[in-house]
Structure formats: structure tokens, C-alpha cells
Amino acid sequence: MKKTLPFNEQKISEFVDKTKTPFYLYYEEGIKDRIRTLQDAFSWADFKEFFAVKATPNPHILSIVKEEGCGVDCSSMAELCLAERTGFKQEDILFTSNDTPLEEYEKALSLGAILNLDDVGHIEILKDRLYIPELVSIRYNPGGDFGNYIIGNLKESKFGVSKKDLYKGFETLQKYGAKKFGIHIMAVSNELNPQNHIKVAEMMFNLMLEINKTLGIDFDFVDLGGGYGIPYKPDENELDIFYISNEIKKLYEQIILKNGLKPPKIYMEHGRYITGPNGYLITRVLHIKNSYKKYAGIDANSANLLRPAMYKAYHHITVLNKSIENKEAEIYDVVGSLCENNDKLAEDRLLPKLEVGDILIFHDVGAHGHAMGFNYNGKLRSAEYLLTTEQSFKLIRRAETLKDYFATLSFESKD
Ligand SMILES: Cc1ncc(COP(=O)(O)O)c(C=O)c1O
Structure with missing residues (x-):
């Protein structure tokens, strides 16, 4: 898929001139558009998207998804608090945690969130220490x-x-007084093959039928997880979610409805599909270094965008106001300043010949981008801006400062 920018280069150049790089920029209209497309594709079902907070944990982004009628999927105390402070309530919050501390269950229950248990061992803990919702x-x-x-x-x-534990879990929950049940799966991530999403839905519908026959449970919902892939590379194609939805609809009719099961709601918890393509990391070239390879050293590093170092992920780069077609091109490793040799945001990448001061725009970083940031070497997390529907640049998170970094330390005074 051809990689384009949702703003003209003149507009972004003017903004970059007066803004400290690096920074993240999200595109509001694009986020809304992706949610509406997903909702449209699954409009045949009682469908709800629970946006995966971990992908883009910013209240301004969460407010957009809320306005568009989504719930949220949280996995930690901080994410529950973000959901609460953004105004999500009750069953609009799904809590999909693991190795869950008791206080997180306590918080989720106090918000009326739906608990999605990662282990049947947690049922006894809930019963003994809190309660079974x-x-x-x-x-x-x-x-x-x-x-x-x-x-x-x-x-x-x-x-x-496992399946054995799933049965045991539902049986125990029935025994302890639970009345309504959901079933969840997150089987794939960044998956661009539609058949793999369809296969997961088919397996889940068959499983629900089997459990219905054995335990008599009519599920309130099935949560098919997140995991829709996005075309990070220019030669990859966008997922046809209308095709996926149509195939899932046929399976829902054949397996669920024809067998007389009470129609369950369909939930999903995408992050990447919604915000991934609608986020950009905007950085500046600080140095060009020629050693055994040619390096472009930028003012961002893997602490700002971990995916390339962690997964060897590809993020397309646009060089502002330069294109390969009309400039000399060179092959670069695009690197940051961390004391780690995997601090490479792109490897062996053909780019227009770079000069110090050039602006590099990384595409498709809107999900699991800023969110995976960390502070190794005392590197600071960048600001986040939103390009609003009204075409203005809104600061939605200020950049971290050294004062923030040192805030948790105490120094013994030398005087
Ligand atoms: C339980 C769960 N749900 C949803 C997501 C969101 O996945 P994605 O952003 O790939 O859609 C994740 C990602 O880690 C997850 O672990």
C-alpha cells in the first residue's frame, strides 16, 4: 500500500519548525474512520469494539474512541484508571489481565468492569478475597x-x-453463582491473512456450541480479541475486513444460530487496526556517520519506538520535502543514541540522500509506539500531538523532562 501522509508537507514543515522533535502526531479523522469501518463491517451482529488501551494510552485518544461508541480493554491498574478518568463505566470496560494483583481485580470490580480471567486459579482468589461478579x-x-x-x-x-481448564473454570463459576458468561481469545497479532481470523472465529463458535451442549451455557458474548494486521510495508495490502466479517457471519449462522444457541454479542479489542496507521513519529537527523556502514543518527531512539528493536518491525520513513525519485539515494541504518547496538529504527534502508537537519517521519506508529517507550540511558519520552478534525495541532501529552525523570530519586546533599 502506497505510504502517504494525511497532511500536506508545507503544513507539517511549518509545525516542525516551531516544535521540538521528536514527537508523535496522531490523526483524529483517520482514527474515527477506522472505527466506523470496523463497526460498519460487523453491523450484522450485536458488535462492540473495546479499544485496547495498551496500544495508545492517552485520554485524548480514548475520548475519541469513546465518542465513536467503543468500550475499552484494560490490562493493568494504570489502564483501568485511565479508562475511569476518561469516563468509561461498567461493562464498557473489559479487564483482560494476567498474573493479576488483587488490587487490580478490586479496582476493576469497583468500576463494574467485565473480568476476563487468564487463569482458573483466580476464581478461588476472587471468591475468597473479593466476590464473583x-x-x-x-x-x-x-x-x-x-x-x-x-x-x-x-x-x-x-x-x-487450556480446554480442560476452560470447562473446569465455567463449571466452577456456575457453582459460585455467576449467571452470565463471556469467552475470549487473542490468538494472532498483526495478522494480515484473513483466513487466520476466520479460522479463529470458527474454532470459537464450535467451542461455544460444545460448551453449550455440555454445561448448558448460552454465552453473553464472544471476544475475538485484537490482532488485525496493518500493512506496515508498502508492498503489503490492507486487510479486507468486510470479507472477514462476511465469512464470520456465515459461520455464526451455521454454527451458532442453526443450532439454536442464544445469539452472543461479538466483541473485539483491536488497538493496532484503529490507531496504528494514524500515528507518526517525527524526528530530525542529528548526524551522518560513515564507518563500515552509513548511519543516520536521529534525535529519537528505541526508547521512543521499540518495535524495530524488539520485533525487527518495519516502519516506513518519509523524508520531509525529499523523495527518492528526484534525489540521490543512499542506504542507511537509522539509529538513535542508546548504548545498545540494536538501537536501530531502520536497517539497510534506501532513503533520499540525507543531510543534518532533515526531518524523518516514521509511519504506522500510532499503536504500541509511544506506549512501549522506556527510560534506558535516562532517555525521555516525547510529546504527543493530535491533528484534530478541525486541522489544528493539539498537544495531548507534553514531553518528559529531566525533572520528571529524577522525580522518584532522592539525592544525599553534599553540603
Ligand atoms: C489481550 C489483548 N487484546 C488486544 C490487544 C491489541 O492487539 P492489537 O493492537 O494487535 O489489535 C492485545 C495486544 O497486545 C492484547 O494482548
């Missing part, structure tokens, strides 16, 4: 050959429960 969900891990390169082999995955 009326509606509970369990996360299934089918093992086997599901999974892909990010999520890994599900047999090796720490998430979710």
Missing part, C-alpha cells in the same frame, strides 16, 4: 498451531487456559 469471561488458549510471529506459538504462551 454476575458476568465473567475466561480467556482461552487453544495451543496447537495457532499464533503467529508476534504472539508466538500458543503452546509456549503464558496467556489463557
Whole structure:
């Protein structure tokens, strides 16, 4: 898919001239558009998207997804607090945690969130220390050959429960008074093959039928997780979610409706599909270094964008006001200043010949981008801006300062 920018280069150049780089920029209209497309595709079902907060944990982004009718999927105390402070309530919050501290369950229950349990062992803890809510969900891990390169082999995955435990879990929950049930799966991540999403839905519908026959449960919802891929590379294609939805609809009719099950709601919890393509990291070239390779040293590093170092992920780069077609091109490793040799945001990348001061724009960083930031070497997290529907640049998170970095330390005075 051809990589384009949702703003003209003149407009962004003017903004960059007066703004400290690096910074993240999100595109509001694009975020709304992706949500509406997803909702439209699944309009045949009682469908709800619970945006995965971990992808872009910023209240301004969460407010946009809220306005568009989504709930949120939270996985930690901080994410629950973000959801609460953005005004999400009750069953608009799904809590998909793992290795969950008791106080996080306590918080989730106090918000009326739907608990999605990662382990059946947690049922006893909830019963003994808190309580079993009326509606509970369990996360299934089918093992086997599901999974892909990010999520890994599900047999090796720490998430979710086996089929045996799933049965045990629902039986125990029934015994302890739960009345309504959900079932959840997150089997793939950044998956661009539609068949793999359809396969997951088919497996889940068959499983729900099997559980219905054995335990008599009519599920309130099935949560098919997140994981829709986005075309990070220019030669990859956008997922046809209308095709996926149509195939899932046929399976829903054949497996769920024809067998007389009460129609469950369909939930999803995408992050990447919604915000991924609608976020950009804007950086400036500080140095060009020629050693055994040619390096472009920029003012961002892997602490600002971890995905390339962590997953060897590709993020397309646009060089502002330069294109390969009309400039000499060179092959660069684009690197940051961390004391780690995997601090490379692009490797062996053909780019227009670069000069100090050039602006590099990284595409598709709107999900799991800023969010995965860290402070190694005392590097500071960057600001986040939103290009609003009204075409103005709104600061939605200020950049971290050294004062923030040192705020948790105390120094013994030398005088
Ligand atoms: C449980 C769960 N749900 C949803 C997501 C969101 O995934 P994605 O952003 O790939 O859609 C994740 C990602 O880590 C996850 O772990």
C-alpha cells in the first residue's frame, strides 16, 4: 500500500519548525474512520469494539474512541484508571489481565468492569478475597498451531487456559453463582491473512456450541480479541475486513444460530487496526556517520519506538520535502543514541540522500509506539500531538523532562 501522509508537507514543515522533535502526531479523522469501518463491517451482529488501551494510552485518544461508541480493554491498574478518568463505566470496560494483583481485580470490580480471567486459579482468589461478579469471561488458549510471529506459538504462551481448564473454570463459576458468561481469545497479532481470523472465529463458535451442549451455557458474548494486521510495508495490502466479517457471519449462522444457541454479542479489542496507521513519529537527523556502514543518527531512539528493536518491525520513513525519485539515494541504518547496538529504527534502508537537519517521519506508529517507550540511558519520552478534525495541532501529552525523570530519586546533599 502506497505510504502517504494525511497532511500536506508545507503544513507539517511549518509545525516542525516551531516544535521540538521528536514527537508523535496522531490523526483524529483517520482514527474515527477506522472505527466506523470496523463497526460498519460487523453491523450484522450485536458488535462492540473495546479499544485496547495498551496500544495508545492517552485520554485524548480514548475520548475519541469513546465518542465513536467503543468500550475499552484494560490490562493493568494504570489502564483501568485511565479508562475511569476518561469516563468509561461498567461493562464498557473489559479487564483482560494476567498474573493479576488483587488490587487490580478490586479496582476493576469497583468500576463494574467485565473480568476476563487468564487463569482458573483466580476464581478461588476472587471468591475468597473479593466476590464473583454476575458476568465473567475466561480467556482461552487453544495451543496447537495457532499464533503467529508476534504472539508466538500458543503452546509456549503464558496467556489463557487450556480446554480442560476452560470447562473446569465455567463449571466452577456456575457453582459460585455467576449467571452470565463471556469467552475470549487473542490468538494472532498483526495478522494480515484473513483466513487466520476466520479460522479463529470458527474454532470459537464450535467451542461455544460444545460448551453449550455440555454445561448448558448460552454465552453473553464472544471476544475475538485484537490482532488485525496493518500493512506496515508498502508492498503489503490492507486487510479486507468486510470479507472477514462476511465469512464470520456465515459461520455464526451455521454454527451458532442453526443450532439454536442464544445469539452472543461479538466483541473485539483491536488497538493496532484503529490507531496504528494514524500515528507518526517525527524526528530530525542529528548526524551522518560513515564507518563500515552509513548511519543516520536521529534525535529519537528505541526508547521512543521499540518495535524495530524488539520485533525487527518495519516502519516506513518519509523524508520531509525529499523523495527518492528526484534525489540521490543512499542506504542507511537509522539509529538513535542508546548504548545498545540494536538501537536501530531502520536497517539497510534506501532513503533520499540525507543531510543534518532533515526531518524523518516514521509511519504506522500510532499503536504500541509511544506506549512501549522506556527510560534506558535516562532517555525521555516525547510529546504527543493530535491533528484534530478541525486541522489544528493539539498537544495531548507534553514531553518528559529531566525533572520528571529524577522525580522518584532522592539525592544525599553534599553540603
Ligand atoms: C489481550 C489483548 N487484546 C488486544 C490487544 C491489541 O492487539 P492489537 O493492537 O494487535 O489489535 C492485545 C495486544 O497486545 C492484547 O494482548
